[in-house]
Amino acid sequence: DGGITQSPKYLFRKEGQNVTLSCEQNLNHDAMYWYRQDPGQGLRLIYYSQIVNDFQKGDIAEGYSVSREKKESFPLTVTSAQKNPTAFYLCASSLRNTGELFFGEGSRLTVL
Amino acid sequence: DAKTTQPPSMDCAEGRAANLPCNHSTISGNEYVYWYRQIHSQGPQYIIHGLKNNETNEMASLIITEDRKSSTLILPHATLRDTAVYYCIVRVIPMLNTGNQFYFGTGTSLTVIP
Numbered sequence: 001d002g003g004i005t006q007s008p009k010y011l012f013r014k015e016g017q018n019v020t021l022s023c024e025q026n027l028n029h030d031a032m033y034w035y036r037q038d039p040g041q042g043l044r045l046i047y048y049s050q051i052v053n054d055f056q057k058g059d060i061a062e063g064y065s066v067s068r069e070k071k072e073s074f075p076l077t078v079t080s081a082q083k084n085p086t087a088f089y090l091c092a093s094s095l096r097n098t099g100e101l102f103f104g105e106g107s108r109l110t111v112l
Numbered sequence: 113d114a115k116t117t118q119p120p121s122m123d124c125a126e127g128r129a130a131n132l133p134c135n136h137s138t139i140s141g142n143e144y145v146y147w148y149r150q151i152h153s154q155g156p157q158y159i160i161h162g163l164k165n166n167e168t169n170e171m172a173s174l175i176i177t178e179d180r181k182s183s184t185l186i187l188p189h190a191t192l193r194d195t196a197v198y199y200c201i202v203r204v205i206p207m208l209n210t211g212n213q214f215y216f217g218t219g220t221s222l223t224v225i226p
Contacts, residue, residue, distance in 0.1 A: 035216070042199070043156070043216035058213065090155050099146050099203050101214060103155025 002027045006091050006104035013111055021076045021107045023091035030096040032074035036060060037088040049074055050096055078109060086111045115139070116200045121221040130187040132220050134200030137181045144203045145176060146214070147185045149196040156199065156216070159185065190224045197221050
């Protein structure tokens with residue numbers, strides 16, 4: 001079945017460590033997105049990518065980095081520069097310039 | 113920032129219609145209104161979208177006012193599985209070579225009561 005897969009589902013890290021969250025889609029979508037969600041809050045856009053080898057900062061990109069070397073993959077690295085990384089991270093994809101986002105199941109990161 | 117206003121929470125009796133309002137008074141002429149919902153600790157799910165005409169699909173109906181400044185999502189026969197946070201989003205028009213951003217606010221938490 002086509003879909004979007006995030007891994008790991010749960011992740012724990014120590015302060016000062018970088019961690020990479022995986023996002024893979026087999027929907028042949030051009031655009032991919034990373035959002036962050038804090039308890040009781042809406043989604044905030046971290047980064048997005050419209051095509052391979054290109055990506056743009058969203059509203060809260062500081063302390064995060066991404067790459068888009070392949071159409072189907074858009075990994076997110078949470079660096080030690082991110083002051084409050086504990087959150088629920090959601091990856092999504094869409095055909096370019098359409099409004100239907102397909103979301104993964106999310107990755108919950110906890111910094112100990 | 114999100115350009116929509118929604119009530120923070122609503123209740124609805126099971127089997128009755130749930131009517132979720134959204135205000136988007138600054139919407140531009142060619143911006144669409146999208147609705148998504150998020151069941152606890154899952155990724156959001158697309159429901160429906162519209163420009164100016166009312167729309168209906170197997171999940172819901174979308175009623176957009178004539179002046180396009182507000183809309184209502186209607187779940188015709190709410191079930192317990194419809195308990196979720198519902199997001200109303202106005203799609204920002206993509207600029208040349210920039211993104212197709214979607215801005216999610218805090219939405220409306222709908223509780224369907226048995």
